[in-house]
Amino acid sequence: MSPNNICTNITNKLNTGILIIDNQYNIVLWNQYLEIHANKKPESVIGKNIFEIFGELPERWFKRKVESVFQLKTQSFCSWEQRHHLFELPHTRPITTNSHFMAQNCTFLPIETDDGKEHVCILIEDVTDVCHYQTMLKKTLEDLAQANRIDGLTQIFNRKHWEECLEKEFSRARRYQHGLALIMFDLDHFKLLNDTYGHLGGDLVLIETAKTITKLLRLGDLFGRYGGEEFAIILPNTDKIGALDVAERIRLAISKNVINFQDRDIQVTASVGVAVINENDSRYEDLISNTDLALYDAKGSGRNIVCVAEELLEI
Amino acid sequence: MSFSVLVCDDSNMARKQVLRSLPEQLSSTAQLATNGQEAVDLLRSQDIDILFLDLTMPVLDGLGVLQTLKDENITPAIFVISADVQPEMQNKVLELGAKAFLRKPVQLDVLNNNLQNHGFI
Amino acid sequence: MSDLNLNEDQQDCLQEIINVAMGQASDQLARFLDTFVYLKVPSIEQVSTISLIDTLNSSENSAAVVSQGFFGYEGIRGEALLMYKPKDSHRLADLLGYEPDELSVDEQIIDLSSILTTTFLNVFAKQIDNQMSYSAPRLLAGSQSAISDHLAQQSFSWDLALKVKITYQVTDYSFNCDMVLLIPESAINNIKAVIDRILEEF
Numbered sequence A: 001m002s003p004n005n006i007c008t009n010i011t012n013k014l015n016t017g018i019l020i021i022d023n024q025y026n027i028v029l030w031n032q033y034l035e036i037h038a039n040k041k042p043e044s045v046i047g048k049n050i051f052e053i054f055g056e057l058p059e060r061w062f063k064r065k066v067e068s069v070f071q072l073k074t075q076s077f078c079s080w081e082q083r084h085h086l087f088e089l090p091h092t093r094p095i096t097t098n099s100h101f102m103a104q105n106c107t108f109l110p111i112e113t114d115d116g117k118e119h120v121c122i123l124i125e126d127v128t129d130v131c132h133y134q135t136m137l138k139k140t141l142e143d144l145a146q147a148n149r150i151d152g153l154t155q156i157f158n159r160k161h162w163e164e165c166l167e168k169e170f171s172r173a174r175r176y177q178h179g180l181a182l183i184m185f186d187l188d189h190f191k192l193l194n195d196t197y198g199h200l201g202g203d204l205v206l207i208e209t210a211k212t213i214t215k216l217l218r219l220g221d222l223f224g225r226y227g228g229e230e231f232a233i234i235l236p237n238t239d240k241i242g243a244l245d246v247a248e249r250i251r252l253a254i255s256k257n258v259i260n261f262q263d264r265d266i267q268v269t270a271s272v273g274v275a276v277i278n279e280n281d282s283r284y285e286d287l288i289s290n291t292d293l294a295l296y297d298a299k300g301s302g303r304n305i306v307c308v309a310e311e312l313l314e315i
Numbered sequence B: 001m002s003f004s005v006l007v008c009d010d011s012n013m014a015r016k017q018v019l020r021s022l023p024e025q026l027s028s029t030a031q032l033a034t035n036g037q038e039a040v041d042l043l044r045s046q047d048i049d050i051l052f053l054d055l056t057m058p059v060l061d062g063l064g065v066l067q068t069l070k071d072e073n074i075t076p077a078i079f080v081i082s083a084d085v086q087p088e089m090q091n092k093v094l095e096l097g098a099k100a101f102l103r104k105p106v107q108l109d110v111l112n113n114n115l116q117n118h119g120f121i
Numbered sequence C: 001m002s003d004l005n006l007n008e009d010q011q012d013c014l015q016e017i018i019n020v021a022m023g024q025a026s027d028q029l030a031r032f033l034d035t036f037v038y039l040k041v042p043s044i045e046q047v048s049t050i051s052l053i054d055t056l057n058s059s060e061n062s063a064a065v066v067s068q069g070f071f072g073y074e075g076i077r078g079e080a081l082l083m084y085k086p087k088d089s090h091r092l093a094d095l096l097g098y099e100p101d102e103l104s105v106d107e108q109i110i111d112l113s114s115i116l117t118t119t120f121l122n123v124f125a126k127q128i129d130n131q132m133s134y135s136a137p138r139l140l141a142g143s144q145s146a147i148s149d150h151l152a153q154q155s156f157s158w159d160l161a162l163k164v165k166i167t168y169q170v171t172d173y174s175f176n177c178d179m180v181l182l183i184p185e186s187a188i189n190n191i192k193a194v195i196d197r198i199l200e201e202f
Helices: A001-015 A032-038 A061-074 A129-151 A159-176 A190-215 A240-256 A284-300 B012-021 B034-044 B062-071 B087-095 B108-117 C006-034 C049-058 C089-096 C105-127 C145-150 C185-199
Strands: A016-020 A027-030 A076-078 A104-112 A118-126 A180-187 A222-225 A230-236 A258-262 A264-267 A270-276 A306-308 B005-008 B031-033 B050-053 B077-082 B100-103 C037-039 C044-047 C064-071 C077-084 C139-140 C159-169 C173-184
Touching: A001 A032, A001 A159, A016 B108, A027 B087, A061 A076, A061 A104, A061 A118, A061 B077, A061 C105, A076 C105, A129 A159, A159 A180, A159 A222, A159 A284, A180 A240, A180 A284, A180 B062, A190 A222, A190 A230, A190 A240, A190 A264, A230 A240, A240 A270, A240 A306, A240 C006, A270 A284, A284 A306, B005 B012, B005 B034, B012 C006, B031 B034, B034 B050, B034 B062, B062 B077, B062 B087, B077 B087, B087 B100, B100 B108, B108 C145, C006 C037, C006 C044, C006 C105, C006 C185, C049 C089, C064 C105, C089 C105, C105 C139, C105 C173, C105 C185
Parallel strands: A270 A306, B005 B031, B005 B050, B050 B077, B077 B100
Antiparallel strands: A016 A027, A016 A118, A076 A104, A104 A118, A180 A230, A180 A270, A222 A230, A258 A264, C037 C159, C044 C159, C064 C077, C064 C139, C077 C173, C159 C173
């Protein structure tokens, strides 16, 4: 078999599409792979304009891309990660994916034909599998990351992530001179509750409390579980008045909430501490300390009450 | 007839490339400069007939040399030999008084044709 | 990690080859972008693995890193990392000749990086009587760990990192990028052999 025949044989058995266009964007050659996948006969394709045959191609972008190959005489690429596909060819994978069409990696190569004319060869590779599995992997990793941020029981942020959020919000508030408030509340007599109703009861109270409070908060507020029965909320762009308002609503909502557990009604109250960022706070931990002190005050003042940290007076 | 030549380029290899492309009577007495300032100092103190000048050099670059020579009315025949071949750069260089712009890597026949055209060989 | 261990002549030769490659690539780029490209002498330095990872890690979210594999004859091959901080990334599309919404920011960075890398390496290859092929360019995820991971998972163990600092200033738009060529030991020896061959001609 002559080298020519061997090459022709190979190009037609290849599992990659080969499409050659001239500088007028007319199709000069294509291989069997494309004939099969595009389901068109060579007679109706060879010599025709590529945009006529593949109307789905973004013409302006495509021309600019191909131009760069002609002018710079260098390869160019288009990966599925930037554009899922260029040519609408149905995929044949035995898996269900998000698209009917095959995901493609395309390579554009400058080539010169025997008569010295410049052409561009487009290689079309089916990467549907890669696309599918990579997308799944990404989703799994995202789920994993999410799991690492969430407290399993209450489904709000866990302490670690919540503190990371506070760190960010704190430096943002400092940089842009915004307000920032912190609310920390602690369920009163929680140990007694656990002893009375068992841990399952205690757990339910925590879950229900988290749900109730979440409904009261704005989109930008960050709600996390700080300790066993201790919760904390970051309120960006909030001043003392705003924070006190939210804190009181929280206190009220908890005290009014009736939680049904094994045919019994459980009611609970919370002590709430509030603090706002002030100039003396150099790190986010200072803000936590202040809020904590306010919370301690609340406990000491009879519980089921809101207390706010007062700013230090300059003497 | 012999002309005095100065080759100015920060690259040793580039200087050699120019020298080996020159006819013997010019290369044997040619002087070398490794940056624009050295070249200007030399040109101020001696009569140099032909200057081969690179553009991208430290201390004082090619354009700087051209400007200085123009300002001080020092007029060797200047042939710029550079890797920076953009049309705008070529125009700039000719405007500043260079006789021709040659692209790197310099080729023997191109160099000699240019020398011939300007009457040096 | 081995040293390139070039003597003065070899160093000079390599610098000159890179200068010429940069000059011609800039010219091609300028014509394609229909603008003027201001070129500075590219500085070349060898960097150790540690300092490379440090460099990659130190730049924050502002940097994009595009990686592209290259391979030529005589075992000259490696990976080009283009580290680059677009100051006005929304103008890149315009620079490349596209409408702003025609392609995503990622695609713009990848396209530009690929053009820079391949035009430079093509001219470089031509000077050493070689020819380059390339793998598809990939944008490395912005996070530091992704980049260190990428370096750790190289398909070849690279021994040398040659950092070529390119400063491209396009008429009304300026950006800097560093191109780092990661080259395995076998390729280093081949490059040295080529340089010596060129020097012999003198």
